[in-house]
Amino acid sequence: MPKTSILFVCLGNICRSPMAEGIFLKMLQHQDLTAHYDIDSAGLISSHQGELADSRMRFHASKRDYTLTHRSRPVTKADFDRFDLIIGMDDDNIKGLNRLASTQHQKAKIHRMTDFCKILNDTFVPDPYYGGDKGFEHVIDLLEDACQGLLLEISDGSKFPKNSTN
Ligand code: 4NP
Numbered sequence: 104m105p106k107t108s109i110l111f112v113c114l115g116n117i118c119r120s121p122m123a124e125g126i127f128l129k130m131l132q133h134q135d136l137t138a139h140y141d142i143d144s145a146g147l148i149s150s151h152q153g154e155l156a157d158s159r160m161r162f163h164a165s166k167r168d169y170t171l172t173h174r175s176r177p178v179t180k181a182d183f184d185r186f187d188l189i190i191g192m193d194d195d196n197i198k199g200l201n202r203l204a205s206t207q208h209q210k211a212k213i214h215r216m217t218d219f220c221k222i223l224n225d226t227f228v229p230d231p232y233y234g235g236d237k238g239f240e241h242v243i244d245l246l247e248d249a250c251q252g253l254l255l256e257i258s259d260g261s262k263f264p265k266n267s268t269n
Pocket residue numbers: 113114115116117118119120146150230231232
């Protein structure tokens with residue numbers, strides 16, 4: 104059976120997108136769905152390449168029982184062929200992804216994380232890097248809401264069919 108592949112993207116790939124990856128992977132594990140998905144994350148800049156998620160992000164993640172093991176990597180043009188869905192966290196991420204996409208088909212894979220939220224009304228996932236504890240907690244609140252909504256939309260098959268072609 105074809106897997107649904109999802110790439111979460113933020114600027115540095117050390118806070119928001121590895122957190123989204125960690126939350127989505129845990130949801131899949133709880134629902135015994137891991138085998139049906141290919142999940143990864145990446146950043147629009149490469150300055151943190153090879154690093155684990157920011158220690159503050161990992162600390163707040165651990166308080167909710169998430170373990171983040173991803174190492175930062177930059178998003179590449181090849182990602183637009185490999186992944187079914189490419190999900191950015193804010194306006195700048197969406198703009199950066201659109202600049203990297205080569206075709207309309209690739210552009211159509213780009214989505215905004217907060218569009219999947221079912222509870223919170225925020226329109227972007229704010230960058231917590233230069234902020235404090237509250238910012239990191241808010242990021243996790245938003246990403247938990249969005250990941251739940253995303254999994255629901257994929258599972259009901261109406262929006263993102265599993266056999267979507269690249
Ligand atoms: P992220 O946060 O995009 O959520 O990973 C950031 C991490 C690093 C930087 C900016 C945002 N930076 O400028 O190095």
